[in-house]
Amino acid sequence: MNTLHTIDTDYELTWDEFVITVEDLHLIETGADLAEDDYATVLAAFERGLSPNGCVISLLDARRPVDQREHWFLAA
Template sequence: MNTLHTIDTDYELTWDEFLITVEDLHLIETGADLADDDYATVLAAFERGLSPNGCVMSIIDTRRPFDAREHWFHAA
């Protein structure tokens, strides 16, 4: 039996550690600090157990302009 393991599932961080990691990763990826309205997304990601990397990727993806050719990706 094959089991799929990902690196994004084994995080046990406190809220402060999670927030600092997300802020650092976002700064590295975009060169900018988180916007004030992004903290609600960070809190939701923390409560759902998303990894800090996954949280940053979702924040960056929501800021990307929507392209109709990628509509299938957003529907999935």
């Protein structure tokens, strides 16, 4: 079992629990299942200690089209 250290709290989730939580949160947010290529991002988030919420947010932000007016924010 891995302990995930985040800013808000510590999560003690196994890989299976983490994936199920991410899948559920993604389904709630988007109404769709994770794509096959999203699991590499989920694994990277798990290994870095990101929370399930943070993982879903990063997946959604990666899919969002880049607005040139916000380009300075992404560069930072």
